[in-house]
Amino acid sequence: MSVDETVKREIPDATVARLPGYLRALGQLAAGDVLSVSSEELAHSAGVSSAKLRKDLSHLGSYGVRGVGYDVAHLAYQISRALGLTHDWPVVIVGMGNLGRALASYGGFATKGFQVVALLDRDPAVVGQQVDDLAVQPMAALEALVTPGEACIGVIATPASSAQDVADRLVEAGVSSILNFAATVIQVPEEVHMRKVDLSTELQILAFHEQQRVGGQDDLLEGVGR
Numbered sequence: 001m002s003v004d005e006t007v008k009r010e011i012p013d014a015t016v017a018r019l020p021g022y023l024r025a026l027g028q029l030a031a032g033d034v035l036s037v038s039s040e041e042l043a044h045s046a047g048v049s050s051a052k053l054r055k056d057l058s059h060l061g062s063y064g065v066r067g068v069g070y071d072v073a074h075l076a077y078q079i080s081r082a083l084g085l086t087h088d089w090p091v092v093i094v095g096m097g098n099l100g101r102a103l104a105s106y107g108g109f110a111t112k113g114f115q116v117v118a119l120l121d122r123d124p125a126v127v128g129q130q131v132d133d134l135a136v137q138p139m140a141a142l143e144a145l146v147t148p149g150e151a152c153i154g155v156i157a158t159p160a161s162s163a164q165d166v167a168d169r170l171v172e173a174g175v176s177s178i179l180n181f182a183a184t185v186i187q188v189p190e191e192v193h194m195r196k197v198d199l200s201t202e203l204q205i206l207a208f209h210e211q212q213r214v215g216g217q218d219d220l221l222e223g224v225g226r
Contacts, residue, residue, distance in 0.1 A: 011082065015056040019079050021046045022053065026076040038069040085113035089151060092175070094166050095158035096121040096129070096136050099181055103157055104131045114153070118145045122162075139169065148174030160184035167194075 025045035029037055039057075043050040057075070060082050065071075080086055091114050093100055104119050119136045121127060127138045137145075146152050154170040156163050156178060163182035170178055171192055178194045180186050188194050 011059045015059050016083075018046070018048060018052075018056055019083055021048070022056070023076060023079045023083070023085075026072050026079070029072050030076065034072055036069045036071055042070065080113070083113075088113055088115040089153055090115055090117040091153045091155060092116075092118045092120065092142070092145060092170075093155045093157060094120045094139070094142075094170070095156060095162075095182075096123075096126050096131065097157065097159075100155075100157035101131055103155060103181075104134065139166075142169055143173045146170075146173040146175055150174075151177075153177045153179065156180045156182050156186070158182055 022042065025042055026037075028045065029042075037045075039054050040050045043053040046053065048056075057070075060078050077086075091109065093104055093116060096104070096119055100119070100121075104116055109116055116134065118141070119131055119134050120139050120142060121136050122139045124138075127136050129136050152175050154167075154175040154177070156166050156170075158166050160182045161184075163180065163184050164186055167178060167180070167186045167188055171188055176192050178186075178188060178192060180194060180196045183198060183200060186194065186196075
């Protein structure tokens, strides 16, 4: 099977969402000089069942050897290739508040196949400030940074009130993939891929599970006291 055929293989969205977890687990194994790993061991490290892991990896091809397991380095490469991480993706971050600056300073992007190429903000007091190796540019510079038809990922780290306007500007400039950290729903054209990261929502989900756990313990204690 050629590289192109493997990359273009149809992979379910649920599987794609789990691939970064497998890649992270493989990276930890490689750091410990582990050369091969069984599906059970890799599944445990990634926090999924071995059956689910084997099914997910079957969408990439057959890379395991019965009785031996998976070659850690080779499987990591295949997953990286499927995710498009075998070359760097340019990233533009819009919004240089606390979150935007933290994202801009995150050293993990470079090791994961992403290169932050520009930082943008509409506040004249912020424009020109240095964040690590990059100077903050005005929003007017966006169009010159993006070449329509070429891959570029836009990250929105602005207040919710300006997020839709920023998304519109990114789309108009030719950005077709957006990661939204703003606490609001953003509308984009169907051909634009968008992912939303809402920390408050994740905390609310955790609060629900904590309430269920504590509530269950309270019910148990009430039963014992009767």
